[in-house]
Amino acid sequence: MSGARTPQEIRASIEANRADLAVAVESLRGEVAKATDWRGQLRAHKREVIIGAAVAGFVVGGGIAAFTGLLTGRRSSRRY
Known part of the structure; x- marks a missing residue:
């Protein structure tokens, strides 16, 4: 056989390749939709999100307090 195809x-x-490609594209669409569903991600990782928000609030609050202390001239430690 010479390898030539009709x-x-x-x-x-x-047509077979086109059908395979259509299946792969649909599968990829489903995976992308799942990965970009931020509401679903929040539901799945609620505990981690709450901990992260608390840490961020603590850091931002401390930064604001330190910045306002610098602006008003107050210091957190006293010198004797």
Whole structure:
């Protein structure tokens, strides 16, 4: 056999590849939709989100307090 394919075999191969590609694209769409569902991610990781928000609030609050202390000239430690 010389390896040459008939036009009918080539068309069948193209159609099979097209069908496989359509399935792969649909699968990818589903995975992308799942990965970008931020509400679902929040529901799945509620505890971690609450801890992260608390830490961020603590850091931001401390930074604001330190900044206002610098602006008003107050210091947190006293010198004797």
